[in-house]
Amino acid sequence: PRKIIIDTDPGQDDAVAILLALASPAELDILGIVAVAGNVGLERNANNALKVVELSGRTDIPVYAGCSRPMRRKLVTAEHVHGVTGLDGPTLPEPQIALQPQHGVDFIIDTLMAAEPGTITLCTLGPLTNIAMALVKEPHIASRIAEIVMMGGAYFEVGNITPTAEFNIYVDPEAADIVMRCDAPLTMLPLDVTHQVLTTSERLAAIAGLGNHTGISVAQMLEFSERFDLAKYDAKGAPLHDPTVIAWLLEPELFSGRQCNVTIETASELTMGMTVADYWLITDRPRNVNFLRAADADGFYRLLTERLARLP
Numbered sequence: 001p002r003k004i005i006i007d008t009d010p011g012q013d014d015a016v017a018i019l020l021a022l023a024s025p026a027e028l029d030i031l032g033i034v035a036v037a038g039n040v041g042l043e044r045n046a047n048n049a050l051k052v053v054e055l056s057g058r059t060d061i062p063v064y065a066g067c068s069r070p071m072r073r074k075l076v077t078a079e080h081v082h083g084v085t086g087l088d089g090p091t092l093p094e095p096q097i098a099l100q101p102q103h104g105v106d107f108i109i110d111t112l113m114a115a116e117p118g119t120i121t122l123c124t125l126g127p128l129t130n131i132a133m134a135l136v137k138e139p140h141i142a143s144r145i146a147e148i149v150m151m152g153g154a155y156f157e158v159g160n161i162t163p164t165a166e167f168n169i170y171v172d173p174e175a176a177d178i179v180m181r182c183d184a185p186l187t188m189l190p191l192d193v194t195h196q197v198l199t200t201s202e203r204l205a206a207i208a209g210l211g212n213h214t215g216i217s218v219a220q221m222l223e224f225s226e227r228f229d230l231a232k233y234d235a236k237g238a239p240l241h242d243p244t245v246i247a248w249l250l251e252p253e254l255f256s257g258r259q260c261n262v263t264i265e266t267a268s269e270l271t272m273g274m275t276v277a278d279y280w281l282i283t284d285r286p287r288n289v290n291f292l293r294a295a296d297a298d299g300f301y302r303l304l305t306e307r308l309a310r311l312p
């Protein structure tokens, strides 16, 4: 199986992504889960990561806490989407397992430095603070990363936290800028993709109908987070963001896009955190990102539902 580290700010959609990865041990070996500040504060996000690991029964997976704030900006959170706890919806018991004592950034560095180069993939589901801090603290990790697969950014779909910025990039644009320039292979699952995989009532009913604790909890999570988006977009369901990262690792043929340059806006207040994608290859800027643009939504939900059925 492919070795991965999941960096995340759970978040209902982060939780579903983590569960999808935990349900796929033949393909994915999760070395650790690292929490970052984002959807809510670090403490709550880390606690939510522990709850998700417990829900899945995979308490052997170590969970770390990383950075509690962006590199140079004040933390912006999204309680308006995810609720006060960050994981409102289902009633999940307080976790019995504890966080690892090591800082999440050091875990990322030590793990990459100890492994064969090119064997560890970083999956990022939140702001890129931990990854950028690791790159700054130990630049040698860059050439050892197999790939960074991130949910973040938007181009044709533009923005969700400001008219031109996607939340994960907007929260820490300086961190995103460092990651875009790090020379490791990058794959981006932007809003362009996530706004195609909608949580319609049929799809959520199929997940709830699995009847296992995980399926029921996932449906409750997504019903909670979707009330924000449904009120906003005139659609049959809400976007589902972070699980696309894991789905891409499991079945890349569900997605399509192209290699192109992506640069982060870090100067203009009006467009702060915008991911400027040279999708039409107009410039000769380095093609640093595999920018995905489309998804097979039915195939994605088939995969998600089939995998969630394997958990308790």
Ligand code: BDR
Binding pocket: 011, 012, 013, 014, 039, 078, 081, 125, 126, 151, 160, 166, 167, 168, 241, 242
């Ligand atoms: C991203 O922002 C967060 O609120 C979600 O968890 C997802 O990672 C979508 O813009």
Ligand code: CA
Binding pocket: 008, 009, 010, 011, 013, 014, 039, 125, 126, 242
């Ligand atoms: Ca997230």
